[in-house]
Amino acid sequence: MIQFIADSLVLACLYALASMGFVIIYRSSRILNLAHGELIMLGGYFGFVIIPLLGGITWAGVILAFLCSFVLGLLLYFLFIRPLMGEPLFAPIMLTIGLSIMLKGIAGFIWGADPRMLTLSLKIPDAPHQIFTDLILSTYDIAIIFAAIFFLGGILLFLKYSRLGIQMRAAAESHLLASQRGINILAILALTWSIAVITATAAGILYGASVNISPETGLVGIKALSVAIVGGMGSIVGIIPAALIVAFAEYGVSRYIGPELSEIIPMAIMLLVLLIRPWGLLGTKEEVERL
Secondary structure (H helix, E strand, O other): OHHHHHHHHHHHHHHHHHHHHHHHHHHHHOOOOOOHHHHHHHHHHHHHHHHHHOOOOHHHHHHHHHHHHHHHHHHHHHHHHHHHOOOOOHHHHHHHHHHHHHHHHHHHHHHOOOOEOOHHHHOOOOOEEEEEOOEEEEHHHHHHHHHHHHHHHHHHHHHHHOHHHHHHHHHHHOHHHHHHOOOOHHHHHHHHHHHHHHHHHHHHHHHHHHOOEOHHHHHHHHHHHHHHHHHOOOOOOOHHHHHHHHHHHHHHHHHHOOHHHHOOHHHHHHHHHHHHOOOOOOOOHHHHHHO
16 A cells, blocks of 8 residues: 555656646646647657766756756747737647647657657666665656655745746736736746746656656646646646646556556546536636636
8 A cells, every 4th residue: 555655646746747837837828838748758858868968967967958948948938929929819729739749740750759768868777765664666756756846846935935936926917917017028928938848858857767758758748737727727736636636546547447547537537627626626716717
């Protein structure tokens, strides 16, 4: 039972890390970024390519991958999203669908369809560690847990106490009122996209190290989207209970019923929540009414 809880918790942390980008972008601009799964995939390839170039200096490579992700977020916003400001919301959403197809095609063209293991690039073996008598976690299981805590806690503290974080919260409430108070909305939205891509890169690197990375890795984004919707698209805190619910249900079905059936569990939970409480566990009803 202890091992079951731990494995489910690792999966929940991975889903929480992967779903942050959905919520961060949506709460600031009301855009559902359907290319986020492909950004997770691309982040994994960043780790696969960049870290070996630095001779396997893992932390330097990871930091450089995050810097590339930051720049990519800025480029995505200013090249694709910024020109559509003022247009109906379906326009940028449809654009992200096209962007997801384009990124997947580019990844397949450059790296091919074969899965790649990032453990060879990171030069950190995925060794098992016996935490307690009945509990074993691998190196990357532990890394996923700490990464989820670091990013989720860091983002919450950033939004609550930093000047930029407060401005991001103000922009999330109303672009018009925030701009009237002297907040540079364009800069805030660009920063939001960069932060979202950085979290996607973290999820992609850890997923690629613990499982593998391929152009199909973007499918993880679908499960991450279910977590964001279950928790409430505008609530970062809502990611926590949503990730736990989805992960424990999925892993429980996989372990006690069958792995094939477990693949539909995140979607089934998402559909159930949309029917009963479409604004999510910790979302607000007003958000749905505004849409």
